[in-house]
Amino acid sequence: MPTLHRHEEEKFFVNDEGRKKSVPSIHDRPTKELSVVVPSYNEEDRLPLMMDEALDYLEKRQKQDPSFTYEVIVVDDGSKDQTTKVAMKYCKKYGSDKVRVLSLVKNRGKGGAVRMGVFSSRGKKILMADADGATKFADIEKVEEGLKNLQPWPNQMAISCGSRAHLEKDSIAKRSYFRTLLMYGFHFLVWFLCVKEIRDTQCGFKLLTREAALQTFSTLHIERWAFDVELLYIAQRLRIPIAEVAVNWTEIEGSKLVPFWSWLQMGRDLLFIRLRYMTGAWQLE
Secondary structure (H helix, E strand, C coil): CCCCCCCHHHHEEECCCCCEEECCCCCCCCCEEEEEEEEECCCCCCHHHHHHHHHHHHHHHHHHCCCCCEEEEEEECCCCCCHHHHHHHHHHHHCCCCEEEEECCCCCCHHHHHHHHHCCCCEEEEEECCCCCCECHHHHHHHHHHHHCCCCCHHHCCEEEEECHHHHHHHHHHCCHHHHHHHHHHHHHHHHHHCCCCCCCCCCCEEEEHHHHHHHHHHCCCCCCCHHHHHHHHHHHCCCCEEEEECCECCCCCCCCCHHHHHHHHHHHHHHHHHHHHHCCCCCC
């Protein structure tokens, strides 16, 4: 099982009054309907657009339905820019009950940042959303419908994944042959080694029940780009039902994915996932 380490500074968040408060735990009873976890690394430029869209949607939804409660957790993954400062402006505007900023001591990788946000969340459902705003936030209603259609949830566990698979033909037309070859190679490795039933494992728009998030992220080892694949591999091994739902998606400039080296790292991680679970080096709880 993975060892989960949290630095002393990461056990607190700064509220809208500038005071340090202890972060909650996913083991606590949920007090919000929805938690939105936004992993962010050097996102001072792209984060505002995503936050404006997300909070506009969430505030309107809450006005229409006062019983709907939410929180947005921005996890600054050891950024070297002003990501935390930008996120704190939203904390001060909306209050720290609705917007919280977790600043990690050092960069863990996207999977590590998401896990830290998930383990500090208060929602009955937990949504992973990328800081670039590539997926329209209103599409949460589509993944919510996907989650609802999986009921009854075994042990209150279910996952609904946003998917860009329906956009693949258009994206191929805009990509170089080299990037298209890398993409197909990665998809083949995912299918061959780990996850066969989900066409798009990498879309950063996933909705989990609190129980599913606890079980999967407690077992997660991979902290960088391929963490989504391990997450879904764990879910399938635990027989957690998974829905795949088409969402709107637009490529936003400023991606942290380095075409060749990131794919190489992901390919290595896929081999680790398969081999280490097969040999029992990594075990499911």
